[in-house]
Amino acid sequence: MTEIKLELDAKQHGAFNLYEEDSKIGEMVISLKDEKLTVYHTGIEPPAEGKGYAKLLLEEMVKYSRENNLKVIALCPYVHAQFKRHPDTYANVWLKQE
Template sequence: MENTKVVFKEEGIYGEVQLFSDENKAGKMDISVSDRKLRVYHTEVNSVHEGKGFAKLLLNQLVSYAIENHLKIIPLCPYVLAQFKRHPQEYAEVWGKKNDV
């Protein structure tokens, strides 16, 4: 069974969105939060889990966290930026545009 969680290190600024499958870490997103902005730098899914939609599960958790905490997402990660561009209406509420960086 898959589950996701947001974990912060270094006094709540830098962290990860973590994805677990059967209690094993299957993927992560590297993030930071400051000034009401959530920056996402990198998305990674272990190769044994590629093609299972795990990156989308990470993205869903990221968006939920941003909404719950009234944050704008700055998509510096190519995967997240591509998803935001493909589905701009779906992510309009949380997408921080270039002038928000």
């Protein structure tokens, strides 16, 4: 079973971690500050690549951002590319950096 858990430290740094049968197979590294969620990196373990797991992490992060009225700073190349490709889908959460 696939499960995504948001795991943060005391400074609000951490990740959306993706687990498959209790084994961590991916992560989306983030931090929270001042009603902003910054995404730094998305990574999937090589044996699990190409199975749509990065998209699952993206969907979970966006859902969390919407539920908590957060704006997303997309420093992660994957997230930034998805936001640019689908601007209408992510317009309400994307904090574009000039």
